[in-house]
Amino acid sequence: MRATTIHAARDIRVEEVADPQIRKPTDAIVKVTAGCICGSDLWPYRGENPIKPGATIGHECIGVVEGVGGEVTAFRPGDFVIVPFCHCDNTCPHCAVGAQSACQNLGMTVSGQAEYARVTQADGSLVATDGVPDDALLPSVLALTDVMPTGWHAAVSAGVKAGDTVVVVGDGAVGLCGVLAASVMGAERIIAMSRHEPRQAVARAFGATHVIAARGDEARAELLELTDGIGVDAALECVGTDAAMTTAIEATRPGGGVGFVGVPHGVKLPVGTLFARNVGLRGGMAPVRRYLPELLELVTSGSIEPGLVFDSTLPLDESPQGYEAMDERRAIKVMLRP
Amino acid sequence: MRATTIHAARDIRVEEVADPQIRKPTDAIVKVTAGCICGSDLWPYRGENPIKPGATIGHECIGVVEGVGGEVTAFRPGDFVIVPFCHCDNTCPHCAVGAQSACQNLGMTVSGQAEYARVTQADGSLVATDGVPDDALLPSVLALTDVMPTGWHAAVSAGVKAGDTVVVVGDGAVGLCGVLAASVMGAERIIAMSRHEPRQAVARAFGATHVIAARGDEARAELLELTDGIGVDAALECVGTDAAMTTAIEATRPGGGVGFVGVPHGVKLPVGTLFARNVGLRGGMAPVRRYLPELLELVTSGSIEPGLVFDSTLPLDESPQGYEAMDERRAIKVMLRP
Incomplete structure (x- = not known):
């Protein structure tokens, strides 16, 4: 697939990498409809966080379930889903008290700026929308993966x-x-x-x-x-x-x-x-899954429009330009469309 | 009056000092029925806090109102009162949200291990008991000046x-x-x-x-x-x-x-x-006045007996021995009776 990768400080590329695979029966693979660049992606971009050269980057995406592992029961291919940047089983003792970002089976989206992303603990993590959001709603739904929660x-x-x-x-x-x-x-x-x-x-x-x-x-x-x-x-x-x-x-x-x-x-x-x-x-890190149902309702009812934080949309291939724009504060937040 | 003073690390004395006076119309003077030594008094005792040689020490006491300033309306001589270690007007914007220990007119008891103590902002700070507590209740009432709150x-x-x-x-x-x-x-x-x-x-x-x-x-x-x-x-x-x-x-x-x-x-x-x-x-520092009414009710109803923390009672003149006992952990907390 095509994916955004980071090789060194200020060296962001879009290149062909291996498709993510279902590795555990609780995994799902999501075909990315929209991803985006996070302010926290600028830490490694600016060389202030360690970098694993060639690693994919991006932890925010929404899209369509492409495949699920054998133990995933709540979602099936074709569902449109919001992928919290931190994955959780939503049942462990930490999740039970609302600390989903410290889940005992914590996972992370690692190829959100790409064509496909792997979601661990799919049943606990994902939240489905009522059908495919129309283009006007898409930015606000995407904002629910991280920045709004x-x-x-x-x-x-x-x-x-x-x-x-x-x-x-x-x-x-x-x-x-x-x-x-x-x-x-x-x-x-x-x-x-x-x-x-x-x-x-x-x-x-x-x-x-x-x-x-x-x-x-x-x-x-x-x-x-x-x-x-x-x-x-x-x-x-x-x-x-x-x-x-x-x-x-x-x-x-x-x-x-x-x-x-x-x-x-x-x-x-x-x-x-x-x-x-x-x-x-x-x-600390937001327990995204905890807040998602309430925030999705606020978005779909039109009460809030967090998607206004996106002031730029680029095709996935222009991901490096998106990083530049955010680094130079020419853009608040950049949406990427594969 | 007789008062406990500190001159240097491990140099605690009981000596004659000037009686505290009403300096502002919102002050009251309390004749101490019982005071005590606080774990935090051990910081200067051990030389870990700065010391002003000859200063009185002790911030916990209960007793009888001896005199009040011209603007004190809620208390009169003869009232038995609990003196919170931090004084407050109980009306300023900080007090109004329950942060009485950051009162805009914050004061402190500075001669609690003595015969008399000055209370600033008497109307806002003091809480009267229903008559003089009997000896059995005295330790628990004294504990309400600091440690219990x-x-x-x-x-x-x-x-x-x-x-x-x-x-x-x-x-x-x-x-x-x-x-x-x-x-x-x-x-x-x-x-x-x-x-x-x-x-x-x-x-x-x-x-x-x-x-x-x-x-x-x-x-x-x-x-x-x-x-x-x-x-x-x-x-x-x-x-x-x-x-x-x-x-x-x-x-x-x-x-x-x-x-x-x-x-x-x-x-x-x-x-x-x-x-x-x-x-x-x-x-942080406890907003004692905020909790006092509720805690006094728990004490007088017999629901709690915080006075059990006192395992030693000494006459005021033996204050130095009280410090030694607490420093060496031979006593949990020492009550002093002038």
């Missing part, structure tokens, strides 16, 4: 509730989905931190009531001013850098919560500040 | 709920009160970590179902075995050292929570582990 998880982890004042640190697709999540949860004031006009526009479309373009000390001063010196009830850290975490924690009022979903890179947690202000911290 | 706060911060499996790291008075709190909240299994027979006995009296005497890797192995390799739902970190925090975090199942109330000394938070397992972390 991840933004949602940030808001859940931060403890966002109706009436809250919330700040979202990070204007990537996940941060924007965090704005949308906070909005659905009834936050009264949602402050998006972004200095990038197109992202500010999406943030506002998603429910941001305020935008702060400043950074660092200046941003923190603006945040405090906006909240009468009190701080926000909840902060969503959607970047993964130490600067973003610092901003999130310092913006949060005593007793408030920080939800963090940016994969930590060089983050040092200030335990003294957390203690002194009773600021809660919770986050 | 702090153990309670650890359990609240960890998110303890009915049916949970909980581990409590730390067998000081606060840890033991954490056991009691988890028990009141309906935890099904409560694992106390203690290698000290008298503390194990109190832990069991407070509801501990299991005791682990091992430490480090061996303790973690026992914890995992007790929980079928899954980990606990909630961990209460009641020490403040890096080893205790590590044990608490590593014991917690994915999606579980750590509540920490030990003042952090050299704690380095493992952000990668927290992220990888979606373990929540929340804690």
Whole structure:
């Protein structure tokens, strides 16, 4: 099949690789209708994560079940499915308490930017749509494989509730989905931190009531001013850098919560500040499968349109150009069509 | 008045100092009926916190209102009151959301091991008992000034709920009160970590179902075995050292929570582990005033007896011996009677 591969930092290719196979009776193979590039794919792209040269890349896709293993009972070839980036059996003790991203049989999509992807624990992982989504709905359904549940998880982890004042640190697709999540949860004031006009526009479309373009000390001063010196009830850290975490924690009022979903890179947690202000911290990889039914309903009912984070669609063969566009912040998020 | 003072590491004295005075119209002066020594007093005693030579020490006391400032309306001389170790106005925006330990007018008891103590923000801070508690009840009422609400706060911060499996790291008075709190909240299994027979006995009296005497890797192995390799739902970190925090975090199942109330000394938070397992972390100084009415009701109704943490009572003049006994772990907690 044709697949996106990574060979070194900034060396993304589309080439012929072996088709994924059913290796376990709980596997399924999905023919990809649409995949996409994630902000977290930029970590290896920029050489900040280890790279296995020639490995396929991409963990987000939706498509049609092509084949299933002998123990898969809930899905059959022809079903249109959403593939959570992290696969789970949805029955183990961790899944049972809503920690599907720590499933005892955890798996990952590893060829989402390709023609086919293997899904482990298909029965536990996949969620079928009611028929093939039309083209208008496709981006929002694709957003359910990762960025929307991840933004949602940030808001859940931060403890966002109706009436809250919330700040979202990070204007990537996940941060924007965090704005949308906070909005659905009834936050009264949602402050998006972004200095990038197109992202500010999406943030506002998603429910941001305020935008702060400043950074660092200046941003923190603006945040405090906006909240009468009190701080926000909840902060969503959607970047993964130490600067973003610092901003999130310092913006949060005593007793408030920080939800963090940016994969930590060089983050040092200030335990003294957390203690002194009773600021809660919770986050990690999103248990996508846990949130999927609720979020799919919000998408199909037209209540939310997370697909607005896609501002570029490319044929699979132009995957490298997609990485360039996202790296240079010319695109928020790129959809790839095989 | 006679007061306990600290001059240097391991140099505790009882000497004559100036009586505390009403300095602001919101102050009250309390004649101390009983005070006590806190595990956190051992930090300066051991030279691990800065010391102001000659300063009074002690932040826990109960007693009788001796005098009030002109703006105090809820209390009058003669009232028997519980003095939260942290004072608050109980009306500011932080207090309003239950973060009384971050009150905009925060104060502290600074001469709890003495004849008199000054209470700032008396109207917001103090809680009166229904008359003078009899001697049998006195220890439990005294425990409400700090250790019981702090153990309670650890359990609240960890998110303890009915049916949970909980581990409590730390067998000081606060840890033991954490056991009691988890028990009141309906935890099904409560694992106390203690290698000290008298503390194990109190832990069991407070509801501990299991005791682990091992430490480090061996303790973690026992914890995992007790929980079928899954980990606990909630961990209460009641020490403040890096080893205790590590044990608490590593014991917690994915999606579980750590509540920490030990003042952090050299704690380095493992952000990668927290992220990888979606373990929540929340804690800090307990908002004592928030919990006081509920806890006082539990004490006066006989539902809980946190006063069992006191295994030694000394006259105020023997305060230095009390520090020695606690430092050498010959006493769990020492009550001082002026």
